[in-house]
Amino acid sequence: MTRDALSSADPLDVAPADSAGIAATEAMGIALVAHDSCKPDMVAWALEHREVLAPHRLYATGTTGGLVADATGLSIVRFRSGPLGGDQQVGARIAEGDVDLLIFFWDALTAQPHEPDVRALLRLAVLANVPVACNRSTADLVITSPLLGGATREHVDTRLAGRVAS
Ligand SMILES: O=C(CO)COP(=O)(O)O
DSSP: OOOOHTTTTTTTOOOOSSSOOOSSSOOOOOEEEEEGGGGHHHHHHHHHHHHHTTTTTEOOOHHHHHHHHHHOOOOOOESGGGGGEEEEEHHHHHHTTTSSSEEEEOOOSSSTTHHHHHHHHHHHHHHHTOOOOEEEEHHHHHHTTTTTTTTHHHHHHHHHHHHHHH
16 A cells, blocks of 8 residues: 555554564554765665555654655655754654654764754653664664564553653
């Protein structure tokens, strides 16, 4: 099923995704974020896993989302650019429980003007027990994991529920 075919349907009413290891029976929220030097890597990764990503709800910071959408044709909910609040918007989706996986290729060599936002995004992902992949090899492992969408989803839900209740 293509992403376009899903756009008018219930986003959670999706058939099992693919043969690449994802055992999800419902769409997951996957957020894509990449700093400038890492954007070519993100585009290449998204192209490589295009069919895996297609059935899911995809979110991205502005520039990353534009580049990935142009290269892959995938439908992506694009937030503001990271330095203009996009990282915080992705973080808000994590806090709402909408994100099951964060692919965040951050630049390990260059200081970012919005470093507090980057840190806040990573903090929320860790707090909610959302799997986070910060480089391509980890992203490859995570996106092909049989745990994705099953066990990870339960952990996310449990963790968030516990936080809300306390
Ligand atoms: O800055 C970013 C993440 O911190 C990414 O933002 P863009 O995708 O808009 O470049």
